Amino acid sequence: MKVSSTPINDVKILEPQVFGDKRGYFWETFRDDWFREHVADVSFVQENQSLSSRGTLRGMHCQTQQPQGKLVRVISGEVFDVVIDLRRPSPSFGKCFTIQLSAKNGLQLWVPPGFAHGFYVTSSSAELVYKCTDYYAPQFEQSVLWSDTDLAINWPINDKETLKLSEKDRNGVMFKDAIFF
Numbered sequence: 374m375k376v377s378s379t380p381i382n383d384v385k386i387l388e389p390q391v392f393g394d395k396r397g398y399f400w401e402t403f404r405d406d407w408f409r410e411h412v413a414d415v416s417f418v419q420e421n422q423s424l425s426s427r428g429t430l431r432g433m434h435c436q437t438q439q440p441q442g443k444l445v446r447v448i449s450g451e452v453f454d455v456v457i458d459l460r461r462p463s464p465s466f467g468k469c470f471t472i473q474l475s476a477k478n479g480l481q482l483w484v485p486p487g488f489a490h491g492f493y494v495t496s497s498s499a500e501l502v503y504k505c506t507d508y509y510a511p512q513f514e515q516s517v518l519w520s521d522t523d524l525a526i527n528w529p530i531n532d533k534e535t536l537k538l539s540e541k542d543r544n545g546v547m548f549k550d551a552i553f554f
């Protein structure tokens with residue numbers, strides 16, 4: 374596995390080492406010792422999987438208490454993945470980072486606690502798997518409005534009519550009114 378930095382402090386991209394042969398491929402998707410040494414010294418306590426159809430946007434989510442660090446990867450299809458730094462003392466506070474994650478490129482994104490995270494599906498469907506450093510706590514959920522112009526996220530959306538959003542995400546909080554870390 375190879376790790377690279379991003380313009381946002383502590384957000385990291387992990388690139389797998391793939392062993393291909395006539396049977397197919399093999400790669401290690403996670404190693405606790407390597408992750409602690411090269412990425413972040415954290416423990417993961419929950420893993421999630423979601424399937425989303427084309428045009429789905431989920432985000433921008435965080436938990437204001439029990440904040441979750443997330444290690445995100447795509448196991449089928451492709452998404453435009455976005456994180457926002459909500460850590461007030463951070464030099465990159467309020468800044469976004471975007472990346473294409475796909476089953477094909479095998480990239481994983483490390484999103485530390487204190488970030489809002491979301492994605493938009495750019496293939497016919499996409500399945501995400503992500504590990505979290507804290508448990509789901511719906512009472513602390515916050516959805517920052519994906520389309521808030523303060524965030525200036527350049528979503529690759531062609532047709533707003535076909536956008537699939539949850540009620541919670543349609544009514545997300547504006548960035549200026551959000552709870553920060």
Ligand SMILES: Cc1cn([C@H]2C[C@H](O)[C@@H](COP(=O)(O)OP(=O)(O)O[C@H]3O[C@@H](C)C(=O)[C@@H](O)[C@H]3O)O2)c(=O)[nH]c1=O
Binds near residue numbers: 421423432434435
């Ligand atoms: C996130 C989550 C949801 N659920 C349930 C609640 C609800 O009935 C159903 C769907 O929940 P949501 O609509 O919140 O799912 P979703 O919009 O996919 O939420 C996820 O979005 C991405 C962008 C993230 O970063 C995640 O942390 C998480 O917030 O699943 C759990 O049981 N455990 C969980 O950890």
